[in-house]
Each structure stands twice: as structure tokens, then as C-alpha cells.
Amino acid sequence: MKIDFVGKRNYFIALSLVLIVVSLISIFTKGFNVGLEFIGGSELVIKTTDNHTVADVRSKISGIRPEFEKARIIEVHALGQADQRTFSILVSPKDEKGALRTYNAEEKAEISSKVEEALNGKVVSFNEVSGDAADEIKNLTWKAVVFTLLGILVYVALRFKFAFGIGAIIALIHDVIITLGFYSIFGIEMNIAAIAAVLTLVGYSVNDTIVVFDRIRELGRKFKGKDIASVVNDSINSIIIRTINTSLTTFFTILMLLLLSTGSIKSFAFGMTIGVVIGTYSSIFIASPIVIKWVKSI
Amino acid sequence: MRSDRVRLIVSLALLVAAVVAMLLPGGRPATGIAKLFSRVKLGLDLSGGVRLEYRVDIEKGTENPSAVVDDVWTVLRNRLDSAGYTEAVVKKSFRENNSFIIIEIPDATDTTKAEKLVGSTGLLWFGQSVDERDTDPTLNPDDVNLALREGAQWYPDKDGKKWYLIKKEINNRKDLTLSGPRIIEAVPRIDQKGVAYYVVSFTLDRQFVEIFKNITKELYVPEQVLGAGSTQYQLALKKRLAIVLDDKVQFVGFVVSPIEDGKGQIRGNFTFDEAKELAAILRSGALPARLEKTTASLVSPTLGKDVLQQSLNAGIIGAILVMVYMIIFYGVMGIVAVIGIFYALIIIFGFLSGTGAILTLPGIAGIIFTIGTLVDGNIIIYERIKEEIRAGKTPKAAIEVAFSRTLWTLFDANLTTIIAALFLYYFGTGTIKGFAITTIVGIFASMFMNLVFSKFLLDAMSGAIRVRKAGGAQ
Numbered sequence: 001m002k003i004d005f006v007g008k009r010n011y012f013i014a015l016s017l018v019l020i021v022v023s024l025i026s027i028f029t030k031g032f033n034v035g036l037e038f039i040g041g042s043e044l045v046i047k048t049t050d051n052h053t054v055a056d057v058r059s060k061i062s063g064i065r066p067e068f069e070k071a072r073i074i075e076v077h078a079l080g081q082a083d084q085r086t087f088s089i090l091v092s093p094k095d096e097k098g099a100l101r102t103y104n105a106e107e108k109a110e111i112s113s114k115v116e117e118a119l120n121g122k123v124v125s126f127n128e129v130s131g132d133a134a135d136e137i138k139n140l141t142w143k144a145v146v147f148t149l150l151g152i153l154v155y156v157a158l159r160f161k162f163a164f165g166i167g168a169i170i171a172l173i174h175d176v177i178i179t180l181g182f183y184s185i186f187g188i189e190m191n192i193a194a195i196a197a198v199l200t201l202v203g204y205s206v207n208d209t210i211v212v213f214d215r216i217r218e219l220g221r222k223f224k225g226k227d228i229a230s231v232v233n234d235s236i237n238s239i240i241i242r243t244i245n246t247s248l249t250t251f252f253t254i255l256m257l258l259l260l261s262t263g264s265i266k267s268f269a270f271g272m273t274i275g276v277v278i279g280t281y282s283s284i285f286i287a288s289p290i291v292i293k294w295v296k297s298i
Numbered sequence: 299m300r301s302d303r304v305r306l307i308v309s310l311a312l313l314v315a316a317v318v319a320m321l322l323p324g325g326r327p328a329t330g331i332a333k334l335f336s337r338v339k340l341g342l343d344l345s346g347g348v349r350l351e352y353r354v355d356i357e358k359g360t361e362n363p364s365a366v367v368d369d370v371w372t373v374l375r376n377r378l379d380s381a382g383y384t385e386a387v388v389k390k391s392f393r394e395n396n397s398f399i400i401i402e403i404p405d406a407t408d409t410t411k412a413e414k415l416v417g418s419t420g421l422l423w424f425g426q427s428v429d430e431r432d433t434d435p436t437l438n439p440d441d442v443n444l445a446l447r448e449g450a451q452w453y454p455d456k457d458g459k460k461w462y463l464i465k466k467e468i469n470n471r472k473d474l475t476l477s478g479p480r481i482i483e484a485v486p487r488i489d490q491k492g493v494a495y496y497v498v499s500f501t502l503d504r505q506f507v508e509i510f511k512n513i514t515k516e517l518y519v520p521e522q523v524l525g526a527g528s529t530q531y532q533l534a535l536k537k538r539l540a541i542v543l544d545d546k547v548q549f550v551g552f553v554v555s556p557i558e559d560g561k562g563q564i565r566g567n568f569t570f571d572e573a574k575e576l577a578a579i580l581r582s583g584a585l586p587a588r589l590e591k592t593t594a595s596l597v598s599p600t601l602g603k604d605v606l607q608q609s610l611n612a613g614i615i616g617a618i619l620v621m622v623y624m625i626i627f628y629g630v631m632g633i634v635a636v637i638g639i640f641y642a643l644i645i646i647f648g649f650l651s652g653t654g655a656i657l658t659l660p661g662i663a664g665i666i667f668t669i670g671t672l673v674d675g676n677i678i679i680y681e682r683i684k685e686e687i688r689a690g691k692t693p694k695a696a697i698e699v700a701f702s703r704t705l706w707t708l709f710d711a712n713l714t715t716i717i718a719a720l721f722l723y724y725f726g727t728g729t730i731k732g733f734a735i736t737t738i739v740g741i742f743a744s745m746f747m748n749l750v751f752s753k754f755l756l757d758a759m760s761g762a763i764r765v766r767k768a769g770g771a772q
Contacts (some may be wrong), residue, residue, distance in 0.1 A: 072600060074598050076595050127391060129400065130390040148718050151718065151720070152718055156710075192343070197663065199664075200733075203715045203718060206715055206718060207671055210710050213710075238685075242677050245627065246670075246674040246677050249620045249673050252620055252623065253670075257612045260608055264601065265605055265659075
């Protein structure tokens with residue numbers, strides 16, 4: 001049984017263009033739900049003699065305000081105070097526009113007394129802190145992006161043909177924009193775990209595209225002179241079981257993570273789920289048509 | 299087959315090396331299976347670490363205090379990065395009109411080393427040493443007077459055992475001072491003279507090369523003078539170059555040839571770690587403000603212990619599902635994939651244990667990804683084997699053809715990923731580096747597993763491979 005993957009390629013290209021435009025619009029108008037690792041927030045430090053675990057603290061305080069559900073809770077062992085437990089609770093309160101705001105004095109007093117009641121302790125400090133991961137993104141400047149893309153382009157162009165390099169890169173950019181778009185549209189928190197998911201997607205997308213290209217290269221040599229579109233279609237068909245199996249096995253792991261985890265890991269699982277689907281889709285429907293358009297024969 | 303024996307030996311050697319690296323002493327205390335991972339350094343998000351808080355002492359009337367705090371942040375970030383604490387976190391905090399810097403260092407239990415690195419202001423200057431003492435000269439009125447007469451000051455060395463009388467103006471020339479120069483390069487090197495120790499060699503920024511040349515010209519003492527009569531030697535002793543960091547003398551010595559290229563060395567019987575930290579401080583420049591330590595404490599994982607446990611459970615269930623799927627779909631060959639997953643994991647953790655690279659959440663993402671590519675590699679090979687068997691080849695011949703055909707597929711796919719990861723490692727910081735490291739190691743491990751060890755295993759099991767005409771293998 002042979003499926004005609006490349007015949008309807010223009011529909012898929014149109015679909016991708018729509019997805020990219022929608023993603024870009026959302027990214028630039030709605031923006032991201034940025035996590036506290038990037039923007040920081042308000043840190044409340046509480047001392048208690050009760051024997052709470054981090055999970056206890058989370059369940060006890062999550063009802064105080066919506067932002068407390070996503071609080072970063074860390075147990076601090078102050079040197080030389082073994083009988084007391086100290087927890088640092090970091091939250092990012094947002095205003096209506098989704099921008100970080102600071103609590104005013106009354107709110108602080110109200111929150112402090114609620115937390116003290118919930119945990120039977122004493123709030124020792126409540127102040128604003130900067131995000132600790134903002135520099136990660138600042139440092140991952142255009143240089144890193146451009147050089148990474150260039151590195152892939154050069155390697156793929158050398159091992160295959162220049163058009164294959166272009167195809168791989170466009171597929172990659174396509175995947176990253178759409179995945180970021182999904183983060184923006186669904187308001188999933190952007191945090192370190194989300195960045196990790198996007199990075200993983202970069203690897204996955206490139207890897208998947210190259211495997212398809214490799215088959216196109218092989219069949220192209222075998223059937224020299226055959227129409228490039230049908231070579232590409234045969235190639236995709238001949239490795240479709242591999243594509244399905246690989247996507248499924250990756251999907252299992254990620255799905256478990258999406259179902260069973262909470263907090264920042266959920267952002268990772270979300271990005272990976274979207275990424276696996278988009279990455280597989282783009283190597284078949286985006287990267288390969290570009291090759292068809294640019295290459296007359298292998 | 300002979301080549302299979304080579305494959306087995308190389309695979310086992312790598313496995314043994316990884317296990318040895320994991321079992322070396324020096325890890326966290328642990329029991330049972332956890333002992334295997336006790337040497338893997340975990341990031342702040344996974345294991346917690348040390349948290350230091352400093353108040354930034356900004357002089358009153360400073361025009362733009364938040365810019366000063368930003369500069370302090372940048373210097374500390376550079377310093378921690380170049381001393382190898384790339385996973386450390388530096389945060390700014392504000393309260394009661396004061397600015398604070400919070401530094402969190404993963405998997406650390408001892409704060410002293412980090413405090414030395416962070417607390418040091420890092421102001422480097424060059425001077426002329428005119429005298430020295432073995433006891434504290436500031437307690438001796440004669441020595442105090444001597445300092446006043448010379449227009450110089452006594453400074454202790456870094457161990458506080460020796461004191462040097464140092465002038466900031468070389469030979470009292472007002473135009474010959476050099477304080478807080480920008481240093482473009484500083485690296486620890488093995489001391490050529492005393493093999494057991496390290497020196498720090500540095501290169502000054504171009505704009506300071508000329509002044510440094512003039513200083514060394516002024517202090518230049520021909521080598522033969524050092525061996526000549528004692529009066530000449532006594533005079534030379536008053537013309538020694540002193541390198542002072544944070545008002546502690548790092549180095550005092552004769553200038554036996556004027557230095558024209560702005561390159562110098564600080565010798566001081568440093569251990570490698572000391573030299574590395576000193577180099578980091580020199581490279582990152584001086585702090586624009588003094589820091590005053592307010593608290594030091596140990597913190598639990600920033601990701602939250604509860605979140606970690608859930609993710610671990612999810613990971614284990616996911617892995618089992620993958621293994622079951624592979625065995626159902628590929629039969630005997632699926633078992634090879636399962637062995638491969640364990641093999642690659644041991645190699646990755648062996649590498650992390652052996653090198654002391656820090657594992658963070660993005661690092662784990664990298665491991666999951668490489669396991670994904672490992673399974674993908676298996677699937678590509680197995681599909682090829684099935685294809686060849688259906689085309690009428692015997693399993694043994696099919697394996698040979700499948701491996702020679704897929705070698706370049708896997709090579710290209712994996713090498714492109716490694717290229718991307720290398721650029722991320724080079725340009726990224728902290729957690730992104732963490733992702734890049736496990737990805738690079740993981741891809742190498744899975745490539746090795748797929749192309750070398752799997753080949754051996756499949757050859758050994760070839761008799762048991764059955765393929766139906768279409769669909770799955772049995």
C-alpha cells in the first residue's frame with residue numbers, strides 16, 4: 001500500500017503557513033506566560049517548628065491566591081538551627097495584562113498572616129527577587145541561534161545537497177515557531193523546563209529530517225532519472241513504519257510525564273508532546289517538499 | 299567471527315570503565331542502587347545546595363545604584379562561570395532600600411570556597427616593593443615610620459606570613475601607576491620551575507600594555523646584578539615588582555627583562571584550584587562595590603522534592619512502556635533495544651560521574667532525548683533487517699546489509715544533532731550547557747551502542763530472528 005504524501009503537499013504548506021502566522025501573532029500580541037524562573041517575583045521566608053514536607057506546604061498554601069499554585073517552594077536549612085524548618089516560597093503575582101507586579105503593604109500583611117496560619121510559623125521576610133534564569137535567555141543570543149543553524153546547514157549541504165540543508169533548517173525554524181506559538185496560545189508557563197523542551201525539539205527535528213533525507217538520497221541514487229517527487233514519496237512510504245514507531249515510543253514517555261507530573265515539568269511535557277508531532281510532520285510535509293522544489297534529480 | 303569479538307571486547311571495556319567511574323569513592327553517602335549514582339553531581343534544581351546572600355555596599359550619592367548592582371551581578375556571573383560554577387545561580391534582590399545579591403551553588407556542602415571567590419573584590423594593582431618583614435610591621439613604630447618616610451604602605455601576603463612595603467607610584471613617578479587594569483586573558487599553568495605547583499599567566503588589555511612596559515623598564519634589574527656584590531643586590535631588592543590583589547600581596551619578584559607584550563605571570567605555589575580561582579577573579583575584573591555577607595545556608599531542591607518524585611515515576615513507567623512496545627513489535631531484536639537502553643544509560647552516568655559534570659533538569663531532558671534517538675536508531679536498523687529478510691536474505695546476511703546501509707543514516711542524523719549541541723554548549727550558559735553536555739555524551743553512547751554493541755548482540759541472536767512476510771517480527 002502506498003500513500004500519496006507529496007501530492008497534497010501544497011495543502012500542508014498552506015496549513016503550516018497558517019500555523020506559523022497564528023503562532024507569530026500570538027507570540028507578539030499575547031506573549032508568553034513567563035515563569036518565575038525568568039521574571040522573579042516575591043519571596044516569602046517562613047520559619048516553623050512543625051514537621052512539614054515540601055508537598056505539605058504546597059497543598060496548604062495553594063489556595064491562598066491563584067499564583068500560589070505555581071509557587072516555587074524550597075526548604076532552607078539555616079546553618080545551626082536544626083529544630084526549625086525554614087521554607088522559601090516564591091510566587092509571581094501578575095496584573096491583568098500578565099505582567100509581574102509587586103504586592104502592596106496590605107496584601108503582604110494579609111498573605112503573611114494566611115501563610116503563618118496555614119503553616120503554624122512565623123514569616124521572617126517578604127521581599128522582591130529577580131529571576132535567576134533570565135540570563136540564560138539573554139546569553140542565548142542571536143549568535144547561538146545563527147551559528148547553530150549555520151552549522152546544521154553546512155553539514156547537511158556537505159553530506160547531501162545545499163537544498164537539503166535549506167530544507168532541514170526551514171523545518172527546524174518551522175517547528176520551533178509553532179511549538180513556541182502553542183506555548184503562547186495555551187498560556188503554558190515558559191520556564192527552564194520549557195526551554196529544555198524546545199532544545200530537545202531542535203535535536204529531534206533535525207534527527208528526524210535527516211533520516212528522511214537519507215532515504216531520499218539512497219532511493220534517488222538507486223533510481224536515477226526517476227521523477228524527484230515520486231522518489232520522495234517512495235522514500236517517505238518506505239520508512240513510514242519507522243516514523244510511526246519512533247514517534248509512538250517517544251510519545252509514550254512524554255505522555256506519562258504529561259499525565260503524572262505537576263509544576264514546571266508539565267511545561268516540559270507539553271512542549272515535547274507538541275514537538276514530537278510537529279517534528280515528525282515537518283520532516284515529511286515541509287522539509288521534503290522543499291527538496292522537491294529545489295532539486296531536479298539526486 | 300573475529301570482528302564480533304573485537305566489538306564485544308570494546309563494548310565491555312567501555313562498560314567496565316563507566317561502572318568503575320560510577321563506583322569510585324567520593325560520592326554522596328548512599329545505599330543500594332542509589333550508590334551507583336552517588337558520584338553524579340546534581341544541579342540546584344535536583345539536589346539543592348548552598349545559598350549565600352550579600353548586601354551590596356553602595357556608596358551614598360551614587361548616581362545610578364541599580365547600574366552598580368547590575369555590574370556586580372555581571373562580574374560575579376563571569377567569575378563563577380570561569381571558575382567552573384556554571385550551574386550556580388546569581389540573583390538580585392531588593393528590600394528596605396538595600397540591594398542584595400543571592401548566589402546559589404548546586405550540590406555544595408561547603409561554603410568557604412565559594413565565599414572566597416565571591417567575596418573577593420578583585421581589585422588588582424601593580425606596585426614597587428621596597429622592603430619586607432617576617433613579623434607584623436604595623437606593630438613596630440620603626441617600621442611604621444619607615445613607611446611614612448618612603449611614602450609607602452605595608453601589605454600582608456596572601457597567607458598573612460610576610461609583609462611588604464609597597465609604593466603605588468613606581469620610583470615615586472606619578473605617571474607610573476597601574477591599578478585595576480582590564481585583563482583579557484588569565485589561565486592557570488603548570489609552574490615550569492616547581493612542578494608540583496601552578497602559576498597564573500595573564501595578558502593585559504592593549505591600552506595597559508604601554509604603561510606596564512614602562513613600569514617594568516623602570517624596575518628592570520639585569521640578571522647579573524642579582525649575582526653580583528651585595529650592595530648592588532640590596533639596591534635591587536628595593537626595585538621589585540609587586541602584584542597586589544585586594545590589598546593582599548600575590549607576588550613580589552625581580553623584573554629581569556622589561557615586559558613589552560603585556561603578558562605576565564603570578565607565581566605563588568598555587569594548587570590547581572587556587573590558580574583556577576585566581577585566574578577567574580582576574581579575568582572577570584574588579585567588583586564595583588563591596589559585598590557584605592548577610593546569610594549562608596543550605597537549600598533543598600528548587601524543583602521541589604514532590605515534583606521530582608512524580609517525574610521519576612513517570613519516567614520509569616514511560617521507559618517500561620517503550621521496552622514492552624519494542625519487544626512486542628520486534629521480538630528478539632526488541633530485547634537488544636532494551637539492553638541498549640541500559641547500556642547507554644550506564645555510559646552516560648559513568649561519564650557524568652567521571653567528569654563531575656553537573657546534572658540538571660535540562661540535562662535529564664537531554665538524556666531522555668538521546669534514549670529516544672537510541673530507540674530510533676534501533677528501529678531504523680530493525681526495519682532494514684526485516685526488509686532484507688523479506689527480500690529473501692538469511693537473518694545473518696540481512697544483519698550485515700542492514701548495518702552497512704544504516705551506518706551512514708545514523709552517522710548523519712546523529713552528527714547533525716551533535717553539531718547543534720556543540721554550538722549550544724559553546725554559546726549557552728548554565729542549564730543550556732547542561733542540556734548540551736548530556737546530549738553530546740548521550741548521542742555518542744547511543745551511536746556506539748547502535749553501531750557496535752547491537753551488531754554483536756544481533757549477530758549472536760541471529761538464529762532466533764523470525765520475520766513474518768508483512769507486519770511485525772516474531
